[in-house]
Amino acid sequence: MFKRPHYIAFGxxxxxxxxxxxxxxxxxxxxxxxxxxxxxxxxxxxxxxxQLAAQAGEAVTPRAELVRQNEQLRRTNQWxxxxxxxxxxxxxENDGLRQQLHWQARAAWKLKxxxxxxxxxxxxxxxIQIDLGSRDGVKTNAPVLTPEGLVGRVYAVGPASSQVMxxxxxxxxxxxxxxxxxxxxxxxxxxxxLENSILTMSYLSSENNLKPGQMIVTSDAGGTFxxxxxxxxxxxxxxxxxxxxxxxxxxxxAVDLGALEEVWVLMP
Amino acid sequence: xxxxxxxxxxLTAYLVVGLEATFEGLxxxxxxxxxxxxxxxxxxxxxxxxxxxxVLAAAGGLWLDSLSANPLGVSVAPLLAVGCVxxxxxxxxxxxxxxARFFLGLxxxxxxxxxxxxxxxxSRHTPLLGWASLWQWLVMSLGGAxxxxxxxxxxxxxxxxxxxxxxxxxxxxxxxxIRRGRK
Numbered sequence: 001m002f003k004r005p006h007y008i009a010f011g012x013x014x015x016x017x018x019x020x021x022x023x024x025x026x027x028x029x030x031x032x033x034x035x036x037x038x039x040x041x042x043x044x045x046x047x048x049x050x051q052l053a054a055q056a057g058e059a060v061t062p063r064a065e066l067v068r069q070n071e072q073l074r075r076t077n078q079w080x081x082x083x084x085x086x087x088x089x090x091x092x093e094n095d096g097l098r099q100q101l102h103w104q105a106r107a108a109w110k111l112k113x114x115x116x117x118x119x120x121x122x123x124x125x126x127x128i129q130i131d132l133g134s135r136d137g138v139k140t141n142a143p144v145l146t147p148e149g150l151v152g153r154v155y156a157v158g159p160a161s162s163q164v165m166x167x168x169x170x171x172x173x174x175x176x177x178x179x180x181x182x183x184x185x186x187x188x189x190x191x192x193x194l195e196n197s198i199l200t201m202s203y204l205s206s207e208n209n210l211k212p213g214q215m216i217v218t219s220d221a222g223g224t225f226x227x228x229x230x231x232x233x234x235x236x237x238x239x240x241x242x243x244x245x246x247x248x249x250x251x252x253x254a255v256d257l258g259a260l261e262e263v264w265v266l267m268p
Numbered sequence: 269x270x271x272x273x274x275x276x277x278x279l280t281a282y283l284v285v286g287l288e289a290t291f292e293g294l295x296x297x298x299x300x301x302x303x304x305x306x307x308x309x310x311x312x313x314x315x316x317x318x319x320x321x322x323v324l325a326a327a328g329g330l331w332l333d334s335l336s337a338n339p340l341g342v343s344v345a346p347l348l349a350v351g352c353v354x355x356x357x358x359x360x361x362x363x364x365x366x367x368a369r370f371f372l373g374l375x376x377x378x379x380x381x382x383x384x385x386x387x388x389x390x391s392r393h394t395p396l397l398g399w400a401s402l403w404q405w406l407v408m409s410l411g412g413a414x415x416x417x418x419x420x421x422x423x424x425x426x427x428x429x430x431x432x433x434x435x436x437x438x439x440x441x442x443x444x445x446i447r448r449g450r451k
Contacts, residue, residue, distance in 0.1 A: 002318075002356065009322040013348055016326060020341035021391075028340045035334035042286040118335055121288035123300050123404045124385065124395030125337035129289075155337075165337065170394040194299045194400035258296060 033158030036129065040160070043117040043129075109226070110267040112136060114144075116260050117161065126152075126166040126196055126257065132265055133160045141224050143266040149230035149254035150174070150218060151263050162265075166257050167231065168196040175221035176201055176231055176251075183208035183238075184219055187231060187251065197253045199232065204247040210238050216251050226266070230254050274320040276426055277312055280419075281328040284308060289335045294411070300404035302411030304419075305332060306376035309347050311419045313354035314363045314372075321351045338384070339391065346383035350376045369417045377412020381405060 002010075020028070098105055114130035132138045134157050144151045144164050152166040165172040168190030177184040185204040190196040201216060214234050220227040232254045238247035284304040295301045305328045312321050329344030354361070354372060362368045382405070388395050 006318045009319055010348070010352070013322045013326050013344065017329075017341045017344045017348075020330070020344075021339060023340070032334045032340050035330055035340075038282075038331070039286050039289070039335065042282075043290065046286070046290040118289035119292060119295075120336045121285065121301055121303065121332055122336045122338055122384075122395075123381075123408070124388070124397060124401070126396065127337045129335065163337070168396070169337070170396055171337075190396060192398045192400045193396050193404060194398075196396075258292070 029156040029163075030158070033133075033156060033161060033163070037158065037160065039118070047115070047117065111264040112138075112267055114162075114263050114265055116263060123193065126169040126172075126190070127155075128152075128164050128166060128260060128263075130162050130164055130263060130265070131160070133158045133162050135159050137267055138162050138265055139268050142268065143225045143229070144263050145229060145266065146255050146260070146263055148256075149232065150225065151255055151257070151260065153224060154265065164263070166196075167253060167255075168199055168257065173222075174225060174231065175219045176216050177219040178208075178210050178234065179215040179217050179228075181209045181214070183210040184221065185247075185249075187216075191250055196257060199251045199253055200248055201234070201251050202241075202246065202248045204238055204249060206240060206244055206247055208238055208247060210234055210249060212236055272430060273316060273423075273427070274323070276423070277308065277316060277320055277324055278327055280422075281305060281308055281324055282331065285328065285331040285335065288332075294407075298407045299400070300407040300411075302408055302415070303332075303377065303380065304412065304415050305329075305343075305347060306350060306380040307373045307412045307416040307419050309351045309380075310354060310369070310372045310376050310416050311423060313351045314358050314361065315423070318355060321355055322348065325351055338388070339393065342387050342391075343380075343384055345387065346380045349383060350379055366417050369420055370413050373416025373419075374409055374413035376416075378405065378409040381408055 020031070023031070095105055112132055114132040116128050117131050118129040120127040130144075138154055138157050140154055140157055142154045144153060150167060152164050152169070152172050154162045155165045155171075156163040167174065167187060170189040172187075172189075174187040175184070176187050183204055185201045185208075187199050188202045189200060191198040191200050204210065212234055216231045216234055218225040218227060218229045218231060232251040234249050235252045236250055238249040240246070241248050288301055288303065308328070309321070309324060312324050316324075325344055325348035329347050330341065332338070332343045333340045354376070361372070385395060385397070
């Protein structure tokens with residue numbers, strides 16, 4: 001049974017837990033990232049083995065398939081270059097009009113590419129760890145996105161890595177609106193722990209004009225996310241909740257959160 | 269039990285936590301990530317000393333929380349509680365039996381997430397929970413239960429590899445023993 005040294009060890013671990021649990025959020029996050037950095041060699045090894053497996057797969061891809069993919073990428077590149085030229089022209093026009101109206105010019109996005117190195121081992125949170133940190137200029141609450149749409153926001157920053165809270169996490173609330181009609185609401189979390197690609201958009205006005213199939217984008221109401229980043233698509237008509245006080249709608253997320261390998265961090 | 273066993277247990281805990289954060293196969297397949305630390309705690313509580321048990325609870329819990337959105341330290345207490353309960357009854361447990369290992373793993377893997385969630389909810393955190401969490405709990409419990417006997421086999425293999433093996437052909441023969449004195 002238990003002896004004196006056992007009680008001492010038990011007490012020490014209990015005390016350590018209590019101290020760590022009562023630390024302020026910022027300090028706890030810093031310690032978390034410091035402890036988590038012990039896993040950086042492991043993550044490096046996992047990434048290398050993943051790349052090795054991918055390279056082995058590429059080695060057996062037939063030449064005809066590579067030529068076809070190359071041709072497809074060339075066409076996509078040309079199309080994107082044309083879109084970029086068009087966007088540049090529109091931006092210049094927009095800047096000119098803003099100047100004429102004496103409106104503040106919009107800052108261009110500064111993006112940095114990050115690799116996803118780890119995922120939350122707990123089933124009740126939706127977070128990832130990326131390989132960019134304060135040394136790369138990442139700040140807390142920086143939006144994280146992919147070309148398909150919004151992914152989440154940074155919630156803890158270490159020197160070489162950061163933790164990102166994904167959309168669907170109950171603590172990651174995003175001000176959103178429909179692209180057409182501007183029905184505003186808040187993305188409050190995933191509809192179910194198993195189906196985290198379906199989110200709930202809540203606090204919609206009861207007289208909203210949202211239709212199934214409409215795109216849902218960020219509104220800059222919260223100040224954290226820039227306006228107009230795609231979140232997903234409403235796939236049902238809004239239904240009233242809380243005795244008709246407000247409405248809710250389920251939104252199919254544009255990004256596949258389960259398949260994230262690289263993300264873009266929007267720098268301040 | 270010696271320091272080598274303790275180091276091997278801690279090293280395994282490190283690898284287990286790292287794998288849980290990087291290996292996504294089971295999460296895609298079953299919708300839940302399996303926590304293997306409770307199974308390791310069962311092995312430690314049944315075979316190692318109490319200091320190793322407490323160090324595993326502290327290090328394993330802190331490592332897991334450092335890669336998660338859990339508040340730092342919240343996983344330590346459930347692991348320690350499960351370890352202490354098994355340790356206090358280890359003289360009565362048939363640790364060599366597969367079914368005992370399986371059911372201890374099942375109990376530990378079921379208890380640890382429930383205790384962690386109770387701690388989270390009581391400290392006003394809002395984890396992602398729903399009816400589907402019951403499925404995740406079932407997967408975690410059964411996965412942990414299946415891993416526990418494997419954990420014992422893994423460490424038995426390691427001990428076999430590192431320990432001095434007894435000599436099989438001893439030169440001493442009992443029928444050649446010289447008995448002194450009269451019968």
